[in-house]
Each structure stands twice: as structure tokens, then as C-alpha cells.
Amino acid sequence: MTGGLALIWPAMAAAFLASLVEAVEALTIVLAVATVRGWHPAGLGAATGLVALTIIVVALGPLLDLVPLHLLQLVIGILLLLFGMRWLRKAILRAAGVIPLHDEATAFATETAELRDQARRHEARLDWLAALASFKAVLLEGLEVVFIVIALSAGRGMLVPASAGALAACLLVAGIGFVVHRPLARVPENTLKFAVGVMLSAFGVFWTGEGLGVDWPGADLAIVAFAAIFLATGGAAVVVLRRPRAEALP
Amino acid sequence: MIILVNVLRELMGLFVDDGALALAIVAIVVLAALVAALMPDLPLAAGAVLLVGGLGTLLLNVISAGRR
Numbered sequence: 001m002t003g004g005l006a007l008i009w010p011a012m013a014a015a016f017l018a019s020l021v022e023a024v025e026a027l028t029i030v031l032a033v034a035t036v037r038g039w040h041p042a043g044l045g046a047a048t049g050l051v052a053l054t055i056i057v058v059a060l061g062p063l064l065d066l067v068p069l070h071l072l073q074l075v076i077g078i079l080l081l082l083f084g085m086r087w088l089r090k091a092i093l094r095a096a097g098v099i100p101l102h103d104e105a106t107a108f109a110t111e112t113a114e115l116r117d118q119a120r121r122h123e124a125r126l127d128w129l130a131a132l133a134s135f136k137a138v139l140l141e142g143l144e145v146v147f148i149v150i151a152l153s154a155g156r157g158m159l160v161p162a163s164a165g166a167l168a169a170c171l172l173v174a175g176i177g178f179v180v181h182r183p184l185a186r187v188p189e190n191t192l193k194f195a196v197g198v199m200l201s202a203f204g205v206f207w208t209g210e211g212l213g214v215d216w217p218g219a220d221l222a223i224v225a226f227a228a229i230f231l232a233t234g235g236a237a238v239v240v241l242r243r244p245r246a247e248a249l250p
Numbered sequence: 251m252i253i254l255v256n257v258l259r260e261l262m263g264l265f266v267d268d269g270a271l272a273l274a275i276v277a278i279v280v281l282a283a284l285v286a287a288l289m290p291d292l293p294l295a296a297g298a299v300l301l302v303g304g305l306g307t308l309l310l311n312v313i314s315a316g317r318r
Contacts, residue, residue, distance in 0.1 A: 078275075098316050
């Protein structure tokens with residue numbers, strides 16, 4: 001029971017932070033569409049994306065109950081490892097200056113320029129193309145949120161806290177975006193991705209191990225230890241990768 | 251159809267960005283599964299393979315990316 005309770009906050013925090021990143025990315029594209037073609041295609045695309053997401057969740061959600069728990073944990077654990085370590089790798093490389101940081105202002109400018117370019121070529125169809133861009137952004141980023149919520153729950157009754165975390169993040173970003181009407185460029189996206197990568201990788205190791213029959217010491221609390229180890233390793237990697245670059249400077 | 255292919259490609263991209271990292275993670279999981287099957291009396295051995303293998307894979311990958 002203690003272990004189960006110990007999972008609530010990490011699951012909720014991981015879902016909140018991951019959804020924050022995804023929602024900011026979706027908002028950037030929806031705002032770019034709204035800037036170029038107005039709120040009608042942007043809102044229509046975003047709303048259709050939300051409806052499509054709801055249909056997918058309602059249709060596929062009950063199927064998860066049919067999958068044996070160990071198999072579900074194994075599959076979700078592997079997907080979490082792939083997903084979490086992909087985020088962590090990118091966040092380490094960005095923090096170390098190996099690859100450039102993701103910039104919402106640049107993403108917004110790029111998306112706006114692409115839509116304007118499409119406007120010159122396909123004026124008649126542009127509203128559809130703009131709505132499609134908004135739809136795709138909401139659907140794809142939303143699918144990532146859905147995956148994260150399902151993966152963090154993984155048959156351990158964490159669906160409510162994880163969903164609450166994700167919903168809070170999406171509402172927060174939508175609310176701020178509605179008020180400021182600008183991409184949220186000040187969100188420390190790489191720090192969030194680093195933190196989420198650490199947490200998802202820790203959950204990934206835990207679920208995969210559970211799926212393989214590993215009896216982790218400390219039960220669910222092992223996730224906290226794994227997160228600390230991934231955090232320390234990621235931090236050390238950033239320091240190691242930064243050093244040669246700093247030494248190369250005149 | 252093109253939209254569907256694009257969506258599927260982007261969905262795949264959620265999990266696979268660097269092919270070498272994805273492949274290494276799958277290899278670690280397969281190795282851990284083998285250890286779990288061959289050493290059922292030592293279930294923590296598979297866990298150690300997962301954790302140490304995952305961390306090692308990540309470190310090697312980012313260091314090699316940093317040198318490129």
C-alpha cells in the first residue's frame with residue numbers, strides 16, 4: 001500500500017510535466033495557424049483533433065483490460081524505455097550544447113512561414129490545409145499525452161492521478177495560450193524534457209522488470225531510486241560532454 | 251493515404267529517434283529476458299541487466315553523439 005501511494009506523486013508529476021511539453025508544442029502550431037488563417041480553421045482543426053483523440057481512447061481503452069498484466073507491463077515498459085531515453089538523450093545533448101535547444105519562437109516562425117508559403121501556392125485550399133496542420137498537431141501531441149498517461153498507469157490504478165496531471169497541464173497551457181495569444185517560448189522546455197526523460201526511463205526500467213518477473217527491492221519505491229540514478233547519470237553526461245567544448249574555446 | 255503514412259511515421263518517431271539507441275535498448279531487454287529465463291532463482295540479475303544496461307547504453311550513445 002505504501003508503495004502504491006508512493007507512486008501517485010511521481011506518476012502525477014511525470015504526466016503533468018510531459019503533458020506540459022506536448023501541450024506547449026501543440027499550442028505553438030495552433031497559434032501559427034490562427035495567425036495566418038484566423039481562429040476558425042485553427043479551432044476547427046484543434047477541436048477535430050480532440051474528437052479523434054477521444055474516439056481513439058474510448059475505442060482502444062477497454063482493450064487494455066484484455067491484455068494480461070505482465071504482458072502489458074512488459075510492452076509498456078519497453079515503450080517507456082524507448083520514449084523516455086529518447087527524450088533524455090536529446091535533453092542531455094541539448095543541455096551540453098551538442099545540438100541546439102528547441103525554441104518555440106523559432107518553431108512558431110517556421111510554421112507560420114510554411115503556412116504562408118502554402119497560401120501562395122494553394123490559396124483556395126488553404127483553410128483546409130491550415131485546419132489539417134492544427135488537427136495533426138493536436139492529434140499527435142495528444143497521442144503522446146495519452147500514451148504517457150496509459151504507460152504511467154500500467155495496470156496499477158494510477159489512471160486517475162496520471163490523467164489529472166495531464167489534464168491540469170493541458171488546461172494550464174490552453175488557458176495561458178488563450179490569454180497571451182503567443183507561443184510559450186519562456187517555458188524551460190529542455191529542463192522539463194530532462195526531468196520527464198528521467199522519470200519515464202525510471203518507470204520504463206521498473207515496468208519492464210516487473211514484466212520479466214523481477215521482484216524489485218522496496219517495491220514501487222524502487223522507481224524513485226531509479227529516477228535518482230538516471231538523473232545523476234544524465235547530469236554527469238552533460239558535464240562530461242560540456243568539458244571538451246569548454247576546453248576547445250580560446 | 252499520404253496523411254496516414256505521415257501520421258504513422260510520426261508515431262514511430264515518438265519511440266525511435268536514434269536507431270542505434272532504440273536497437274541497443276531492445277537488445278538490453280532481450281538480454282534481460284534471457285537472464286530471467288536462465289536464472290529464475292536470481293530474478294534481480296535480470297533487473298540489474300536492465301538498469302545497468304540502460305544507463306550504459308544511454309551514456310555510450312550520448313558520448314558518441316558528442317564526439318561526432
